[in-house]
Amino acid sequence: MAAMSKTNLVLTIPEPGSFELVERPYPKIKSGYAVIKTEIAPICLEGTRIWAEHDFEFHDDPYHLGHEGVGTVVEVLPGSNYKVGDRVIVFQGDFCGQCHVCRNGLSPTYCQANNPDVQGVDRAAMKGIEYRNESESGGFAMAHYRIAPEANMYRIPDAAEFRHAAACNCSFGVGFSNQELMNVKAGDTVLVGGVGFIAMGHIISALYRNATVIGLMRNKYREGLLRRMGVEHFVNPDDDDWLEQVKALTYEGQGVDHAVDGSGVNYYQERLMQATRLYGTVNFSGHTPGAKIALSPLHHVIDPAHTLLGQHDVRVKDREGLVRSLLNEAVQRMIDVMVTHEFPMSQAGEAFDIQVGKQCGKIYLYTQQ
Numbered sequence: 001m002a003a004m005s006k007t008n009l010v011l012t013i014p015e016p017g018s019f020e021l022v023e024r025p026y027p028k029i030k031s032g033y034a035v036i037k038t039e040i041a042p043i044c045l046e047g048t049r050i051w052a053e054h055d056f057e058f059h060d061d062p063y064h065l066g067h068e069g070v071g072t073v074v075e076v077l078p079g080s081n082y083k084v085g086d087r088v089i090v091f092q093g094d095f096c097g098q099c100h101v102c103r104n105g106l107s108p109t110y111c112q113a114n115n116p117d118v119q120g121v122d123r124a125a126m127k128g129i130e131y132r133n134e135s136e137s138g139g140f141a142m143a144h145y146r147i148a149p150e151a152n153m154y155r156i157p158d159a160a161e162f163r164h165a166a167a168c169n170c171s172f173g174v175g176f177s178n179q180e181l182m183n184v185k186a187g188d189t190v191l192v193g194g195v196g197f198i199a200m201g202h203i204i205s206a207l208y209r210n211a212t213v214i215g216l217m218r219n220k221y222r223e224g225l226l227r228r229m230g231v232e233h234f235v236n237p238d239d240d241d242w243l244e245q246v247k248a249l250t251y252e253g254q255g256v257d258h259a260v261d262g263s264g265v266n267y268y269q270e271r272l273m274q275a276t277r278l279y280g281t282v283n284f285s286g287h288t289p290g291a292k293i294a295l296s297p298l299h300h301v302i303d304p305a306h307t308l309l310g311q312h313d314v315r316v317k318d319r320e321g322l323v324r325s326l327l328n329e330a331v332q333r334m335i336d337v338m339v340t341h342e343f344p345m346s347q348a349g350e351a352f353d354i355q356v357g358k359q360c361g362k363i364y365l366y367t368q369q
């Protein structure tokens with residue numbers, strides 16, 4: 001009997017500003033991996049960098065796109081800890097199990113399986129997932145079917161919706177895990193500058209922790225979103241007295257306990273460091289390739305006793321706390337505000353155009369539609 005030939009449908013951006021859905025062979029898996037029918041693939045930098053400029057990171061190219069996602073397990077091998085029908089979050093990249101990162105529950109982005117210098121560009125990260133499974137498709141999220149290492153899957157609680165769980169990658173997930181690293185806690189003041197979807201994830205995390213948030217920003221559309229989330233304080237970084245305005249909102253005018261940069265550029269980074277109190281933390285979460293800042297270790301680190309930090313992705317050890325927070329109604333409501341646009345993958349072009357225009361929060365693609 002001839003097996004019904006199943007295929008995969010994969011989103012490609014062969015040239016800037018145009019996409020094509022391409023048929024590829026159905027994924028094949030080896031032990032330790034599962035096939036996921038992806039329901040939602042949130043857009044990360046596929047809009048601003050790839051759609052508009054065809055500027056890729058090492059792990060993607062015109063025919064291999066998407067790393068964030070949630071979906072349903074449709075195939076596992078004997079001995080799996082998952083079963084067909086399980087709803088899961090897929091955390092990006094592969095898992096080696098034997099590196100410092102894997103042994104210590106850190107972010108898979110830093111796992112040696114995902115390191116292009118160790119594996120080679122074509123065998124690292126999501127391309128490595130296809131290589132190690134000898135599969136001609138499935139490494140990536142913007143497709144009907146995806147291969148995930150079971151170690152980077154997390155079962156979604158029955159009470160949580162896909163659209164909330166889909167915030168656990170590069171938006172709320174990144175903010176939440178960075179704030180575990182920063183130790184943001186109730187009563188703290190968090191200044192967030194340069195607000196995109198990663199910064200919005202930080203803001204949801206800070207409000208969930210009962211911290212006070214101050215937005216240092218100019219984008220009025222996004223300010224409106226933050227107001228709906230419950231942020232009450234906004235300062236325009238162009239104002240001459242922006243620093244006085246920020247300090248006036250902090251305990252005894254000390255400055256903020258934590259600052260978060262979502263921009264990746266020194267215009268915000270310098271201001272955020274200036275506004276942070278002695279012994280405060282400064283988190284860099286913005287991605288602007290090539291951007292540089294003039295840093296004086298004496299004046300920017302030792303004199304203010306600042307901790308400067310940042311990380312990609314979500315640490316394994318933070319996944320449970322992150323997913324648990326999805327059951328909090330305030331978190332659900334804030335994610336609903338952050339996700340401003342949802343498109344079927346068949347209309348991905350409109351979704352990417354909106355992200356380029358910046359009049360949006362996080363944008364989701366529904367890959368089965």
Ligand SMILES: [Zn+2]
Nearest residue numbers: 096099102111
């Ligand atoms: Zn590893």
Ligand SMILES: [Zn+2]
Nearest residue numbers: 044045068170
């Ligand atoms: Zn991402």
